[in-house]
Structures are given as structure tokens and as C-alpha cells.
Amino acid sequence: MNRAASGRLTAAALVSPMILFLAVFFFWPLWTMISVSVHDDAIARALPLTASAIGEWDGEGLPGREVETALLADLKASEASVVGPAVRRLNSDVAGFRSLMGKTTSAAKDAADVNAVDFAGIDPRWADPRFWSAIRSGASAYTDRNLLASLDLTRNAAGSIENMPAGSSANRLIIWRTFSIAGLITLCTLAIGLPYAMLAAATTGWKRNALLLAVLLPLWTSLLVRTAAWFILLQDQGIINRTLIDLGLISGPLPLIFNRVGVIIAMTHVLLPFMVLPIYSVISTIPKSLMPAAASMGASPLRAFWRILLPLSVPGILAGSLLVFMVALGYYITPALVGGPNDQMISSVIAFYALQTANWGMAGALGLILLVVTTILYLVYGRLSRSGAPTGA
16 A cells, blocks of 8 residues: 555544544434435335325226225235324325224225225215325325425325415414514624624723623523523513612513513523624724724724724624524524413424424424525525625635
């Protein structure tokens, strides 16, 4: 082995732990989330003969006798633990499938020869094409059902995409609420974080250390502790309301908790370090002689800020805004503790599907939407960063 090959082998051995770490803790969870959102073989696994036979049906009228016989043969041979998930899937598409499959399974189990069973006599609902269409649409192991349902969409009997009936799902509303709350919190943290970072960069010595410590100290504290602190502060008898009442500014307690106001206040404080630190890291590298130079040429402080300091701060503003928005999209604890029922974000819905209903497909589909959005935002940030590099970096 020559020296060059030995060097490449050594380099590969050195980075292999990092590659293994990324594969196990990053790419594998992502792949699992994506696969469960588009893969559902419950029907194909429980009814293999039916899934194969119904593929020949064009969806018009009723399927032929061979499909009916295949369904009876599948139900006669399948175990209840295998048929159960398929029945739940079918019942979620067409109500009444649970009792219909129960009667059909009993008839198949009791029959000595499934070819002799009069299918129409089992239940008259089998004359309804909707039940057969549900089996046909679910026969494939790969489906867009969860992705469409996460956006309150579904496929009709003809296979076209349409909106779900009103009141059947609110995922679209919750996604919009999540984006609007994350955007509002990003603006709030920017309004506070930009002047704070400029002030920290303009000071020196212990004053700068104190300002940075005030930002870093909450960051080192547990998120649950910070949220619990706001839970106490925002109470009707908390420090904020008691202080305002004692000062005579209000006559009664303000509604600061279990609503959108409490969520915005608590999340803005929790995420403020993620805005301040990127902006500070950029501003601290800007030569301090630029502002005095602008003033010496006749520029007012506001004009010098607008034409010089703000454009040079854009890379830090973009980085902080992207970081805050992406982190806010996945927040769960703070809205759950200080928000009301109408303030829960998409992470709460994902937790509901994953922990309470074990619907991993819907949990994965909603997670995939967040992944796509954050990826698009990152690409936009990369484009804006490159376009702003000549002026700000």
C-alpha cells in the first residue's frame, strides 16, 4: 500500500465515528419518519389475495366473483391480530367497515368452501361500491393518504384530491397557527435582540460581560424551569399583575396566561438568546470607526445606522431569524403549559398521534411537512446569505 492510499485510509478511519453517529442519530430517524408517512401495508399484509385480485378491477360498478372469493379466502386464513389493523384502516375510510368485516369473517370461517358462499347474502352493504373502492385504494403498500390528511385533503372515489368535509380535521388550521406564532415570535425577538446585540457590541469590559451573561444564563437553564417560571409570573396573582395593580396602572389582573399573549411572552424570552448571539457575533466584527466616520461626513445617527450598520448586520439577522423560526416551529412544552386550547402548535398534534393514538403514519407526515418547510427556509437563507456576503461579510 502506498503512502497516499494509507493516508486516505487513515482519514476515513478518523471520520468514521462521525459518519456512524450521523447515520444512526440523524439519517436513520429521518428515513424512518419519511417511510412511515408513505408506507402502510396493513391491508396488503392482511388481504394479500384480495390486494392482488382487486388490482384488475377498474373501479366501475362492482368487482367480479374472483375478488369476492379472494376476500373470503384471505379472511378465512388470516389471524385476528393481522386483520385488525386492516379493518381499522378501512373503517377510517368508510364508516361501517368494522361490523361488515366481522360478519364477513364469520361467514368465511364457517364455510367449508368459500367458492360456495353467496357473497350478497352476507351483508347488503357489499353492493355499495364505496366499500370495494376503499379496499382497492388501500391495497398498495405505498400511499399518499397520510400526507394528504395532514393538509386536510383526501381522495374521492374517482381518485381526485379534494378537501375533507368541514369539521373532520383541523390540521391545516394548526399548521397555519404554528407558522404565524413562529413568525410573530421571530419578529418579537428581532425587535428586542437587534438593539440588545448592538448595545452589547458597543460596550466593553464588565458591562459587556454582564449583558452577555444576562443572555447566556437563561440559555444554560432548563427549558422546563424557564417555562415554569413564566407560568408563575403570568398568573392573575403573579408578580406582573400585582405590580401593575399596585402601581395603579390597571384595576384588575390582565389575562396573561392560558392564551396567545402568554405563549408569545414566554417563547420570546426563551428564544431570545438564539437571536441575540448570531447578531452579536456579526456586529462585534464590524469596525467601530465606521459610525464616527459617517458622522464626520454629515450623516445623522439614524441615517448612519440605516445605511451602514444595518446592512452589515444582515447576515446575523438572517441567521438569528432562521434559527428562532425553525426552533419555534417545533416547540411543545411552552405552548402546552402557558397556552390555551387554541394556542397548541403542530408538535402537540404530532405528540397526540404518536403517543395517544399510535398513528405513526400521521405523526410522520406532519413531521415531514416541518422538515420540508425548514429545508426550504435553509435554502432561502443560504441564497440570501450568499447575495448579502459582499456587503455584510
